[in-house]
Amino acid sequence: DTAVSQTPKYLVTQMGNDKSIKCEQNLGHDTMYWYKQDSKKFLKIMFSYNNKELIINETVPNRFSPKSPDKAHLNLHINSLELGDSAVYFCASSQADINYGYTFGSGTRLTVV
């Protein structure tokens, strides 16, 4: 059983399209996150949700909209995709106290052409 699963693993799409990435965790964690890893492998937080409530919303274009229907799911919808959105997007989850660290999904490689 995969602890944090993301779909799809690969996503190739044209500029201007709208796409979604889904994430589910079966660990019973309260908090979920989206991170973006750029071409230089730098990881930057985008959003976090704690029990369906938005906690962190970094300076991300409002074309990106997270949605958490329940505490086990956190989806990321991206409108009007741009070339610069090409990256690997990681979902992660943690307990409310992060002293146990995050559990990451395997990532979604988004390529905008």
Added chain:
Amino acid sequence: AQSVTQPDIHITVSEGASLELRCNYSYGATPYLFWYVQSPGQGLQLLLKYFSGDTLVQGIKGFEAEFKRSQSSFNLRKPSVHWSDAAEYFCAVGARSNTGKLIFGQGTTLQVKP
């Protein structure tokens, strides 16, 4: 400002040699510190963590790290590297809060020579 610096972008070691990956942080509060490993095309796997107590922590795959408050460092070590250790290594810092935000370093690529 909160930040994590991994001074070495790329390190090459011979199989069987010892390894030390450096991590320096800047953080206002007492930090939680983590090392993650990322194999090609994979997600990040937690190697070890420090949040209190003994400053020398043991992790998986034979790795250890030492927290040195005076130097704001949390360096990762392994006495004998295996070819399978070739990967990207990330240091991260966070704190107890309701945000759970982790700040990551830029990563160190480890190459292992046979």
